Amino acid sequence: DPAKMKRLVSLGIKTLPLDVQSETSIAECVKQVPALDILVNNAGTQYIMPVVDIDIAAAKKIYDLNVWSHIAVTQAFLPLLLKSSNGMVVNQTSIGAVATVPFQAVYNSSKAALAMLSDTLRLELKPFGIKVVDLRTGVVKSNLVQNALLRKPPILPKDSIYEPARDILEAAMRQEGYEGQGLESQDWADAVVRDLLKKNPPPVIWRGEMTWLVWFGSFLPFGWLDGIAKRLAGLDKAEEVLSRANK
Numbered sequence: 126d127p128a129k130m131k132r133l134v135s136l137g138i139k140t141l142p143l144d145v146q147s148e149t150s151i152a153e154c155v156k157q158v159p160a161l162d163i164l165v166n167n168a169g170t171q172y173i174m175p176v177v178d179i180d181i182a183a184a185k186k187i188y189d190l191n192v193w194s195h196i197a198v199t200q201a202f203l204p205l206l207l208k209s210s211n212g213m214v215v216n217q218t219s220i221g222a223v224a225t226v227p228f229q230a231v232y233n234s235s236k237a238a239l240a241m242l243s244d245t246l247r248l249e250l251k252p253f254g255i256k257v258v259d260l261r262t263g264v265v266k267s268n269l270v271q272n273a274l275l276r277k278p279p280i281l282p283k284d285s286i287y288e289p290a291r292d293i294l295e296a297a298m299r300q301e302g303y304e305g306q307g308l309e310s311q312d313w314a315d316a317v318v319r320d321l322l323k324k325n326p327p328p329v330i331w332r333g334e335m336t337w338l339v340w341f342g343s344f345l346p347f348g349w350l351d352g353i354a355k356r357l358a359g360l361d362k363a364e365e366v367l368s369r370a371n372k
Contacts, residue, residue: 145194151201161205163321165215165260166195171269172231173279173298175287184231191235196242212255215321216243220263220331220339225351227358228298247328258326260317263333264307289370290363297359308334 130140141157144150145168172187174180199214206212221233222240240259247257279298281287287294313332320330331340342350355361 143198145198146190148197151198155201155205158202158205160208161202162209162211163213163215164199164202164206165217166198167217168194169217169235169269170272170276171229173228173300174231175228175281175285175294176230178282178285178287179231187231188235188238191232192238192242195239199246206255207253210254212250212253213258213321213326214243214246214250214255215258215260216240217260217262218243220261220333220336222259222261223343224339224354226354227360228294229358244328256326257328258321259329261329261331261336261339262313263331263336263339265313265333266307266310287363287367290366293359293363293366297363306334308332 127134127140127142130138133140141154142150143154145166169191170187172184195216206214216239218240219233219236221229222236224233226233240261243257243259247259250257279295281291281295281298285291316332317330320326320332331337338350338353352361355364
């Protein structure tokens with residue numbers, strides 16, 4: 126939506142409309158780009174719900190946006206990248222790609238899928254001189270949570286096994302208390318640009334709050350960060366309520 130990018134226009138940056146889930150929109154955008162060195166696949170949204178309560182149709186839509194649309198855009202812009210002497214594909218995944226967080230299984234697994242696709246694409250495009258970067262972003266001040274809530278606030282189904290702890294879980298699923306938290310988006314962007322413009326950018330870039338914790342946790346024995354994950358998701362408080370309700 127170019128209307129949301131007026132600040133970029135004021136800086137002399139040309140903006141184009143692009144619906145990454147529309148073949149027609151993608152094709153039209155490609156026609157308007159004469160040359161391309163770096164493609165950043167950034168579109169995405171959240172879906173927060175316990176696995177047993179997932180709406181499968183809604184979950185598939187998350188994968189359509191967070192995974193398949195990026196492949197479609199990459200395929201469409203590949204001819205331009207092949208003509209570049211410094212072609213690069215940057216896929217915005219998340220620390221969620223390697224972190225187990227209750228109620229975020231759909232979102233995190235979609236990012237994990239994109240991370241594996243990115244790593245595979247890195248090997249497949251190397252013979253053509255195109256670099257592929259997995260951008261694992263941590264907590265950054267952005268509109269991700271607000272946009273997801275505006276679209277459809279997470280509500281447990283009436284027959285959920287988590288009914289006794291509904292208030293606790295739904296507040297946690299709305300990520301209440303996290304407003305305004307995270308690295309400033311400009312600071313994140315400055316760091317990422319420096320990383321990408323290096324002569325040999327790393328295949329995986331970790332930027333944003335909590336990235337160090339998740340990176341370090343990936344080396345720890347299985348389950349060592351479960352307690353932190355449960356506190357972040359509000360599951361620790363919900364467990365107490367559910368335990369009393371089931372006695």
